[in-house]
Amino acid sequence: MIEDVIVFLKKYKSSRLGLVGLGILIFFVVTAIFAPYIAPYDPHQRYETTEHPNSAHLLGTNHVGQDIVSELIYGTRVSLFITLFASIAAAFIGAFIGLIAGYFKRFDFFLMRIVDLFLTIPRLPLIIIIAAFMRPSVWNLVFVFALFEWSITARIIRSEVLTLKNRHYVDATRMFGAGDFHILGKHILPNVVPLVVVQLVLVSRYIILAESGLSFIGLGDPTAKSWGMMLHDAFEYPTIFISDIWMWWMLPAGLCIVFTILSLTFIGYALEELVNPRLRSMTIL
Numbered sequence: 001m002i003e004d005v006i007v008f009l010k011k012y013k014s015s016r017l018g019l020v021g022l023g024i025l026i027f028f029v030v031t032a033i034f035a036p037y038i039a040p041y042d043p044h045q046r047y048e049t050t051e052h053p054n055s056a057h058l059l060g061t062n063h064v065g066q067d068i069v070s071e072l073i074y075g076t077r078v079s080l081f082i083t084l085f086a087s088i089a090a091a092f093i094g095a096f097i098g099l100i101a102g103y104f105k106r107f108d109f110f111l112m113r114i115v116d117l118f119l120t121i122p123r124l125p126l127i128i129i130i131a132a133f134m135r136p137s138v139w140n141l142v143f144v145f146a147l148f149e150w151s152i153t154a155r156i157i158r159s160e161v162l163t164l165k166n167r168h169y170v171d172a173t174r175m176f177g178a179g180d181f182h183i184l185g186k187h188i189l190p191n192v193v194p195l196v197v198v199q200l201v202l203v204s205r206y207i208i209l210a211e212s213g214l215s216f217i218g219l220g221d222p223t224a225k226s227w228g229m230m231l232h233d234a235f236e237y238p239t240i241f242i243s244d245i246w247m248w249w250m251l252p253a254g255l256c257i258v259f260t261i262l263s264l265t266f267i268g269y270a271l272e273e274l275v276n277p278r279l280r281s282m283t284i285l
Contacts, residue, residue, distance in 0.1 A: 011274055012270060012271075012274065015269075015270035015273065017266040017269055017270060018266055018267055018269070018270025018271070019270075020263075020266055021262070021263040021264065021265065021266025021267040021269075021270065022263070022266075022267055023263075024259055024260070024262065024263035024266075025260070025263040025264065025267065028076055028080060028256070028259075028260055028263070029080065031073055031076045031077075032076045032077040032080045032081070033077075035073050035074050035076065035077045038073055039067075039069070039070040039073040039074060040058075040067065040069060040070060041067040041069075041070040042070065043066055043067065043070040043071045043073075043074045043075075043225045044066065044225075045066065045067070045070075046064055046065035046066060047061050047065045047066075047067065048061060048065055049061060049062070049063055049064060049065045050062070050063055050245060051065075052248075053248055057069065059072070059248040059249070059252060060245070060248050060249070062230075062233060062234070062237075062249055063233065063236075063237050068230075068248060068249055068252070071225050071230055072227075072230070072252055072253060072256065074225045075225045075226045075227045075229070075230055075253065075256070076227075076256065078138065078221075078224045078225055078226040079208060079211060079212070079226045079227050079228070079256075079257075079260070080208075080260075081138065082138055082141050082142055082145070082207070082208075082211050082226070083204050083207045083208040083211065084204075085142045085146075086141070086142045086145035086146045086149065086207050086211075087149070087200050087201075087203050087204040087207055088200065089142065089146035089150075090145065090146045090149035090150040090153065090200075090203055090207075091150070091153055091196050091197075091199055091200040091203065093146065093150035093153075093154070094149075094150035094151065094152070094153025094154040094156075094157060094196075094199065095153060095154075095157050095192065095196045097111055097114075097115070097150070097154040097157075097158075098153065098154040098155065098156065098157025098158040098160075098161060098192075099157060099158075099161055099184060099188065099189065099192070101115075101154065101158045101161075102157065102158040102159070102160070102161025102162045102165065103161050103165055103180065103183075103184060103188065104180070108158075111154075112155075112158070115151045115154050115155055115158075118148065118150075118151035119151045119152070119155070123148045123149075124210065124213075126148070127144050127145070127148055127210065127214070128214065128217070128219065130144055131144055131214055131219040132219055136219065136220060136221045136222060137221050138221050138224050141211060141214065141220065141221070145207045145210060145211070149203050149206065149207060152199065152203075153196065153199040153200075153203070156195060156199060157192050157195060157196065157199075160191070160192050160195055161188055161192065164187070164188050164191055164192070165183075165188065169187065170183055170187055170188070173186075173187060194271070194274070194275040195275060197271060198268060198271045198272050198275055201264055201267050201268040201271060202264075202268045202272075204264050205261050205264045205265060205268070208257065208260055208261060208264075209257070209261060211226070211228055212226070212227055212228035212231065212257050213228065214228065215227075215228025215229045215231070215232055216228045216231045216232050216235070217232070218232055220232070227253040227254075227256050227257050228253075228257075230249070230250075230253040231250060231253050231254065234246065234249045234250040234253075235250070237249075
């Protein structure tokens with residue numbers, strides 16, 4: 001197991017984009033973990049309103065006097081928390097359904113019709129409608145995103161399981177009396193884990209963008225400082241675009257969202273190149 005991890009890390013190091021993406025993501029993760037020690041102020045503490053950047057407040061203050069740097073740092077924690085838990089939940093649900101549908105033929109038709117249903121419905125409008133009727137909460141956002149982001153993972157895992165269950169070593173294991181759950185746990189699941197990890201990273205890109213969008217239109221948790229809520233508060237300020245306040249209030253939060261999505265995109269590309277045989281022959285920049 002340790003040798004496999006070492007081999008994987010050596011292959012991953014050959015991707016420059018993957019290393020850049022991983023470095024950016026590590027920066028945001030470290031910022032989120034150590035936010036109470038990095039942030040100069042409590043993000044809810046109030047000072048003079050709409051101050052320009054100065055030595056005391058590097059990015060100034062917002063319309064209620066809260067330090068924007070502290071908001072930005074604590075916003076990293078909230079945004080990544082929602083993205084991480086929603087992505088893990090969606091990947092787990094998708095992997096479970098994909099394994100069952102791909103291995104047990106009697107469940108395949110029924111489960112895949114459910115997957116098709118979730119793939120065909122317009123996700124974002126439905127997420128907005130459901131979020132509008134739910135109590136604003138970080139955990140409610142995690143639930144909504146996990147509910148609608150598992151279907152693509154389920155279809156991909158099912159396709160891989162359909163291929164793996166007909167391999168010769170699986171047939172040989174079955175001939176020696178191994179049960180279905182033993183085969184799933186020992187011979188199929190380990191081979192689909194890399195695909196699940198890739199899908200988790202790819203789904204994370206959409207979730208962090210969707211969370212920012214929901215918070216921006218006022219459907220996020222107003223008590224939790226996230227990048228999307230910072231944008232929401234900035235756009236509610238009446239003179240945001242006729243003054244230079246947008247440069248230190250709105251722009252930093254937007255750039256954090258952009259760089260996080262870029263980091264996940266780079267990591268996803270690098271991982272997909274490692275697990276997808278069709279991409280292994282391509283040269284990574």
